[in-house]
Amino acid sequence: MERKSIFRAYIVENRWYYVLGFILVAASSFIQLFIPRLLGQFTDRLEQNLLLRDDIIYFAVGLTLTGLGVAFFRSVGRIYLFRMGRTLEMKVRNDLFSHWGKLSAQYFNNQRVGDLMSHAINDVNVIREVTMMGVFNTMEALVLITITTIAMMSTVNVWLTLLTMLPLPLLSFLAYRFNKRIQKQSADVQQAVGSLTSRVQEFTSGIRIVKAFVQEKAEQELFTKDNEHAVKMNRRFVRSNSLFNSLSAAIVGVSFLISVVFGGMLVMRGAISLGEFVAFNSYLSLLMGPIENLGRVFNQLQRGRASEERLLAILNTKPDVADDAMAKEEIKHLNGDIEIRNLSFRYPGSKEPSLRNISLKVPRGSSLAIVGRVGSGKSTLVHLLVRLFNPPKGTIFIDGHEIHEIPLQTLRGQIGIVPQDQFLFSSTIRDNISFDPHPYSDDEVEEAAKIAQVYDNINEFPNRFDTSLGERGISLSGGQRQRVSIARAIIKKPSILIFDDSLSAVDTITEDLILEGLNSVMNNRTTIIIGHRISSVQAADQIIVLDQGRIAEQGTHDQLVRLNGIYADMYHKQLLDEEAEAAQDFFPVRQPVLRPSGKRGGTAQL
Structure with a gap:
């Protein structure tokens, strides 16, 4: 049966474990909402000169307990989801190795060892990163963005929230524009790494031949060429990745600018208090982190999709040689006729x-x-x-x-x-x-x-x-x-x-x-x-x-x-060779061996 997706099949298979991980991440995100509220209340009481020593203790204890709660649930959720990612990594490598064992010799005749190693190491590592950081950041972003937006609208100001969110849809447009470019460049990087690995494997395996034919310099030049190509492909990918992250950060900066300008105007007009303004910007700070992470998740997903396609191409390759439908399981022993x-x-x-x-x-x-x-x-x-x-x-x-x-x-x-x-x-x-x-x-x-x-x-x-x-x-x-x-x-x-x-x-x-x-x-x-x-x-x-x-x-x-x-011709030629070798043992000078005209001498090639 042909596989359609590695991620989807694994997540569906372990859906209840991911539900538990989602609950842990959601608990961490929900507890974080207490931080902006406490900071807003602290600012209002400080502005009104109503802050007492007991209030300072209250806010200090509240912020400490909130921080500990966030750290506990976020750490447990992170460890739990990362463990799932490592489990997927192990499972994919096992599946890949097991499938290679089923494929025929003809398949490996057409493959380079370095490419196979790249699939088993680099591509599987990318899959792991997607299911670790990708899944964790996606869960945290979805929960935190949703509940933070609701808190901003319900506790501060609806219009200020909408204005602040106005630039954020540009992130989706940006992701769409960079989609195919990053996916293709990620595939190019993996292919370049595979070629480099193949070059190293061939060099180390054939080192004696390289030295015997004095080809060290030539091999160095070939390796340098592959190495430079790998660097070039990585630079292209890093350039696109950095550009995407920079533009994403600029969009986020525009949201902060709107918050400062229009939020400050609302404070001066008395529409919101200074504490609410502080709380709003604290909410926005909580919101911007996950939004920026979504940009990183997008890049991870594109790399993951490229690696997944390479791995699926292997896992969906049907063995040329396998047990036939007519195979009889009751045959356990052969006599050799x-x-x-x-x-x-x-x-x-x-x-x-x-x-x-x-x-x-x-x-x-x-x-x-x-x-x-x-x-x-x-x-x-x-x-x-x-x-x-x-x-x-x-x-x-x-x-x-x-x-x-x-x-x-x-x-x-x-x-x-x-x-x-x-x-x-x-x-x-x-x-x-x-x-x-x-x-x-x-x-x-x-x-x-x-x-x-x-x-x-x-x-x-x-x-x-x-x-x-x-x-x-x-x-x-x-x-x-x-x-x-x-x-x-x-x-x-x-x-x-x-x-x-x-x-x-x-x-x-x-x-x-x-x-x-x-x-x-x-x-x-x-x-x-x-x-x-x-x-x-x-x-x-x-x-x-x-x-x-x-x-x-x-x-x-x-x-x-x-x-x-x-x-008979082979037999007689070998007899002549044996006689010639025996003759050499008796004579200090090498004796010539007579060969029939037009035919090769020496041991016959059979």
Whole structure:
């Protein structure tokens, strides 16, 4: 269901709490009316030389008690409403984070990290300010303006009150004139802050690349440009905001001028007493504060509306991948029997399909290896298996269930995947390995690390498994990150294991040890291995070679070598590379490696 407003929904949901806050603010405003009355009575008695010591005590005690009453109810009401604002802030951030968790990977591919951070911090802060100061000032202004105007008209002079109020409607006209300008400028400020945040995030994440390519100066220039743009947008907003507040103050000043001129004339004519004149100006002072605050509230509302629209654009974004209407909640476990029927898939916005007419069967407990050149669709295929993207219906079946019938929680909970990017969180090694809702014991974590051949490396750290990793696990080497990612996948003991080129950063000896350790884990589990090295895939029960999104070859290692096609060509090239590397160990001078004419040498890019 599409959200129309964040503010309205929250206020309606907590309306009785806001009613109580309104009562507290109204009590504070009502008590303030005693101050002008006491000052007026004090002035009249002083003018008439009727002021006695008991009267001074009476007025002093009265003003003190009034001040304490105003302070108590205003403070309690303010604290209460501010607490509601903080609660909304927490709720919106939770909703935003929860909704991000539901969105597909494609959404985040099109977003900058800095913009997302700006939404979660700056936009939500603006929403909080509106529900804190905005709501409080609006309540106080409505109550105080209403009861003060009534008191001025009923206790002093109706015509003087009307004349004094005459300039105030100009505030509404002023607010109308500044409406769109301030809202647009506020949105520009938030966008500039998002760009600046993105620049900082990219710089800190890629600092090693920046230094390696000596791009510090260039990055500084880019940051300075974004920083100057952010300052420019803020100056525009501050200029409009200050102009609005100045004009509002000028209108309020005109009301005071009318009060002094015409009120003074009424005093000289005897139409009102000096005490009533003092009381009237005290009432007017009480009135002007909330009126000026309404100008600030107006600016807050425009900023709040701009931030609300940005947040609603996210919260109303429907997930590309979600549980289908045909999903069967009773499916809680998968055995791992996979069948793919005539699967073709094209990424959104892409002209050419990434996969074309893929059909194959992977029986439960067997292993499938996928090889192919870069861009042939290997990772796309496994991404569809875990539904990071939606495959066409009727193309992928697991245990006989069409993949859309399987709840996402069951599907992804039963699949352990080691992704290509080896992302690790900046927490401890233990937390990264046991990254799963299910709690794991220390023994299970250590066993997974041993199978992944990273246990000995972890023990070399002073804090062992409690070692905190840097951003994206940068304190580990590439091979160590891959092995921690492997441990994270196998500790789940899933029905289906997927290794997406997860051994590329380790040497051949470590690769053999990992594969040997994985034999026990892969037993009775369906395993899919994407690899560039033939040595990591040749023991699979079946191997498919993808070429331009199609299955070009399929069979076992021996069958594909005898076929003398793409796979065999890759295999022989890698054998030549291994022989060349072995030859270099025996000769102090590097020996040239013969390459077939017109073809790339070195490790084949699969």
